[in-house]
Amino acid sequence: MEIVNFTPGAAILGGALIGLAGAMLLLLNGRIAGVAGILSRLLPPQPGDAAWRVYFLAGLVIGAVIWRLLSGQTSADIVFATSWPALVLGGLLVGAGTRIGNGCTSGHGVCGIGRLSPRSIGATLTFMATGVATVYVTRHLIGG
Amino acid sequence: MRNLIAGVSGIVFGVGLGVSQMVNPDKVLDFLDLLGTWDPSLMFVMGAAVVVYLIAWRIALARQVPLLDSRFHWPAPADLWDGRLFGGAAVFGVGWGLVGFCPGPAISSLAFLLPQSVVFVLAMMAGSYTAGLSRPGHLALEEPEPVIR
Numbered sequence: 001m002e003i004v005n006f007t008p009g010a011a012i013l014g015g016a017l018i019g020l021a022g023a024m025l026l027l028l029n030g031r032i033a034g035v036a037g038i039l040s041r042l043l044p045p046q047p048g049d050a051a052w053r054v055y056f057l058a059g060l061v062i063g064a065v066i067w068r069l070l071s072g073q074t075s076a077d078i079v080f081a082t083s084w085p086a087l088v089l090g091g092l093l094v095g096a097g098t099r100i101g102n103g104c105t106s107g108h109g110v111c112g113i114g115r116l117s118p119r120s121i122g123a124t125l126t127f128m129a130t131g132v133a134t135v136y137v138t139r140h141l142i143g144g
Numbered sequence: 145m146r147n148l149i150a151g152v153s154g155i156v157f158g159v160g161l162g163v164s165q166m167v168n169p170d171k172v173l174d175f176l177d178l179l180g181t182w183d184p185s186l187m188f189v190m191g192a193a194v195v196v197y198l199i200a201w202r203i204a205l206a207r208q209v210p211l212l213d214s215r216f217h218w219p220a221p222a223d224l225w226d227g228r229l230f231g232g233a234a235v236f237g238v239g240w241g242l243v244g245f246c247p248g249p250a251i252s253s254l255a256f257l258l259p260q261s262v263v264f265v266l267a268m269m270a271g272s273y274t275a276g277l278s279r280p281g282h283l284a285l286e287e288p289e290p291v292i293r
Contacts (some may be wrong), residue, residue: 011188014164019196021157024245030210035248055151063158064255079170091267091272093239095276114197127237
């Protein structure tokens, strides 16, 4: 193992902001800031329950636009190591997996672990494990 | 007002994903590359987010109702040993490891106007929609309204 590009300061600051966003949504609106869950309940939209989800998801994009303006980061800094077919397959698996498993990195990994839910701890360990295994296969067995 | 709060929460979340660089799939893949070029940053992102959220959760438990709604919309309690939970999480992890995107960063990355982000988000929506068809009633997977007598 070789440790690369480790940025603990930015990671802690960014993580605290994500936690704060979740705290706001919980304490003011009583809602869980799980991005997969917020998105999946728009597919299809449920009457009377759609607007706040659209606002939140639009906010995700606006927040990244603000970050771009503050940091000067450009699209050249976003690096994809993935072919187009793998990109589509990855998207399908992430969409289906988070819906079946009821959560993603934010829903289970932050909000779920953040309320000490055994189910979320189990789910997070599971997707971390299959994520690590997948990268091992793509980077070291097939690629490399 | 609740819509506005949701929008602001999304913005803070999106800035956090930018600051932590989770919007960069290559950085996320480096986190998952335990046996190669490992970047531990994401562990600190999750750790910091969880610590802040834990405090909010304790406050929520003490307050019993949120400021702008009549109740907390907690997920419905369920058994730990649940094939859908672990199967879904396992499938999600494979997709995450293939590309380096989970749902939040994928949506935020649309701000960079890259076609890869658009394709990934559309595929993700298609995957979610299709998986939802297999279980029509599951949208109500939230604690039911308390019955008021």
